[in-house]
Amino acid sequence: MVFYFWDMRIISTNIGNPTIILWNGKEEKTGIFKYPVSKPLFLGNTDVDKDTVIDRKHHAGFNKACFLFSADEYPYWKKEYPNLEWDWGMFGENLTVEGLDEAILRIGDIFKIGSATVQVSQPREPCYKLGVRFKDQKILKKYIEHGHPGTYVRVLEEGIVNIGDHLKVLEQSKNALTVNQFFRLLYAKKKSPELLRLFMANDSVPEYKKIRMQKYI
8 A cells, every 4th residue: 555645746857967076186077067957868777868977886877877856955955055056956866856755755665757667775875076066065964964865766667757747656665764764874873773674674775785784783
């Protein structure tokens, strides 16, 4: 039985071009500078077509094929950083989603978006490139403390997604671990035994994440 009673809708589709940044005195390329596009996005099994992915060790791939971030969080961050030039895609998300709530979304939930089928896989963990985009490395700590990281999804069935498409629930995970709980567990100095049990028992949690958590059991 599906227990979702709220509406989630894509309000922006975003992709990025390779952008050169200066980090620790060296030039690097990044794909975090994403901006809205008017054309539909094709969600592939390992990435979003025509998007830029430079560091494939930490981005894209089966467990991180597409990144979703909540439009509802933008007002909070605009107050924190009022002097930035704001647009959708600021957090490096491919899909800006109205109504996305990490405290309700479960790891393993399956949705239909457009003609694609996706599965919630893991929260986003911020790195220094988000700080570069926001011109402030302190945002990493703020982002973690705020606790609304957005979510990566696996693409179970490739397809086209467009602005205005709704996320239609196909299957809710029987394991109650939410995206928010996963995120808090990653950064908690003292790991909750209850959350650890949920985490390890969830078949949709990436295996490499479980291996890293073994030491806390």
